Amino acid sequence: MSDTQVPGHHAQDKTAQLHRELEAVWRNPHGWRALTVVNHSTLGLRFMGTGLAFFLIGGVLAMLIRAQLALPSQAFMTPEIYNQVTTMHGTVMMFLFAIPVLEGLAIYLIPKMLGTRDLLCPRLTAFGYWCYLFGGIILLSSMALEMAPDSGWFMYTPLSSGEYSPGKGSDFWLLGITFVEISALSAGVELTVSILRTRADGMALHRMPLFAWYILVMALMIVVGFPPLIFGSVLLELERATGMPFFIVEQGGDPILWQHLFWLFGHPEVYIIFLPAAGIVSTLLPVFARRPIVGYGWAVAAVIITGFISFGLWVHHMFTVGIPHLAQAFFSAASMLVAVPTAIQVFVWLATLWLGRPRMSLPMLWILGFLVIFVCGGLTGVMLALVPFDWQVHDTHFVVAHMHYVLVGGMFFPLMAGLVYWLPLVSGRMPSERLGRLGFWLTFLGFNLTFLIMHWTGLLGMPRRVYTYDSTMGWDIYNLISSVGGFMLSAGIAVVLLDLALHWRYGRPAPPNPWEADTLEWALAMPPAPYNFASLPTIKSRHPLWHNPALGDEMARGEHALADASHGRREILGGEVLTGRVRERIHLPTNSWWPLFAALVLAVVCIGLLVRLYPLALGAFLVAVVMLLRWAWENGGHPVAAPLGDEEGDELPLHSRTQGGPARYTMGVSLIADGAFFHSLLFGWFYLWSVSPQWRLPEQSPLDPMLLIGAGIAFALGMLWLERRLRRLYAGNETRLALAFYLIAAFGGLHVLLLGVLLWQADLAPTDNAHDAILLVSLSYLLAHGLLATVLMVLQGRRAALGYVSTRLPMEPGVVALFWRYQLGIYAVLAVSLGVLPRVIGGGA
């Protein structure tokens, strides 16, 4: 007997040793140092917890609105306060609840579903969280200071401009939201790259969980969709703070430009919120139908189509601003087109239910609620896509009702389903069916009572954003019913929260994989360890836990890949995008104060701009840049990250020892976001040029052609040299590498110098006319990028001198080269657009 026990004990000891090592490397610190945590599980939960707090504040604001509208001619709120409350309700729910909470869910779940230990950029996750928290606090402080924004959640100009909103409200919105959007972009970039490059071995794209497809498309939509709003916010804040007239017609601007920029973000935003929620549905429904989803490929196609087509609908929010009928017809048709992929998904879900053996558990109840409400919201969406109908109900409560059917039905109900479904994973306990069902029915009935009736109120002509109405309008009873329904809905949410509070103490302990699910997160301990998996699996099926129910035990025993943490590094596997085949070991950074400090200093920038203490804002900005560069310093072959050793381990290289590590993808996706910002800038230039009635090109272009060409040539020469040195480095030649990098940086410096002289010589009058204002913004954009490219190159020179970049550590210069290529590309496009075209087409001599 002892012969069989000894090997067993030995194996247990080995497993325990492995878990101890992993725990030592991956554990979260406590006390004050908990602020340094970068672990995706902790930060995902922090995102969701913070989002819940903001949701409750947004919910209270909604109840204030319904209290005010319950009866005609009420004086419960003044018109000024009502405007602030409606603006903040929409803003809080959209920017501080819906997106961050779904990002939090994705941050928590994606590494677990992909069979890995963390996201690719853990410090970026932490930075995103702190930006979100501080941005949200800054925005909400406006309410406490009684100076909240009051121009509606879409901040239309000229209402939100300095002339009609002279207070600080609009500034709070513009600066606070831009700060929060840094968080969204951070999550968008790292989710994209993590999904593409850190999936488990063998998890080819066609075996990836559907939830990951949805999050991939959502993340890419954030990357492309948010920059137009950031650009618009920058312009509007510049106009308010300094008087640059981007949206003032008399000085060559156009208020409609804001609408374009806002809705270029705003409509995709609806799908950014909907897609992850639909991903929850596509994940849960097959589990409760006890069969694989019907039409996996159809669902993937539908998600990709939605991601693209949703960017072609933005003008359907602007059907009443006076654009040609033919243009309206394009957007009307595209708006109907987007119903097709949504319908495909609905049919995929129905077919799965039809062919499966559904169990009616609590999560399914929320999903059925979603199906009913969202389909109704989708149908009123098709109605609104019809231009004549839209004209009739534009700016009425019909639109408000439609929007809530789509957003609450399309996001909140699936989110609740997901919350109930994944709660056992977080707490190790099962949700309460009884309280949960009560909460669902109160919410479902309350919601429909509020918003179904609101369609009628809208059809009867009640406009949105009016603080009261006269009894003679005939809207009394509908508003009263909506208000009663609103409070019933609140009671439902209160029951859900009560259930959640009791759950942690009284919930029944959950068995392993309690829902008999197929995805990898259910192979984990409940709650999961900070390193998720003790060893990383090889995937051969779309349903790994249905294929091999013992997979979780095997991984916990360390029978799969990377079952070693004795080196002290946080390691995950990096794989090929298409096949998921492993190609490197990625070493991740560990807990750090830099994300918190950098976000804190950016909060100072935000407050400095808000109170117009510009020296403070500038100083803090420079400190933030230094901090971010210092943060980036501890990467690659730096002793804090993964110093070169004589023995580098097994046959899989560490990613910093390769030429094409995931950092290239991270830079590439970040540049897509930057490119979206750049395209918004280009759009602004050409839009004002072609549409703004008072736009005037000067007789003589203020940009000196020789300086323009000279700055371009200087940068192009530096770029060519960099490419040549890269090829030599990859071929194994590192002779005088540091010197070469310093000299390349000198070309960058010359480029910046010439650009600076160009700007100085142009003698622009940016507060006089929109032409000079947008020219100043464009040149500043180029200058900032040129400066950053130069600084990064200087740092590469220093790193080469210190031995952090070499033939054995060749990754980083290739990443910096991507940024240089980008700068060269945008320089060429802007030089032609700003310097050449005005001379060729007209205006300039």
Next chain:
Amino acid sequence: MIRRVLWLDTEHPMQLALGLTIWSLWFVTVYGGLSVVCAVSPPAPEEGAFTGLNLVLGGLTLLTLGFLAWLTQRCVAAARRKRGRLRYMSALAGGLYLFSTLGVAFVGLPLLLLPPCL
């Protein structure tokens, strides 16, 4: 020797984005072109839908339509030949090209019916 461009393979992930990217570019060009011409030199409303602008935009639409249809056919044919992951990716790309083709046709249809700048 001609270097093989990997992302032109029907099973390459880029193929999943290419069709809808073409749709997006076509959409922006048609809407942008219409808006600029209407702002700079709009045709007379009495000309109806048969203007030079409609003709140019319609021609561009037909070209895009033909190109996307060819890409659809190429992926569908490849999907029939291949197996496993390669078949899956080619079929998915084919479906997305098909949707993009129909999307161009559907959204471009008003060019036949409406005057451009009214």
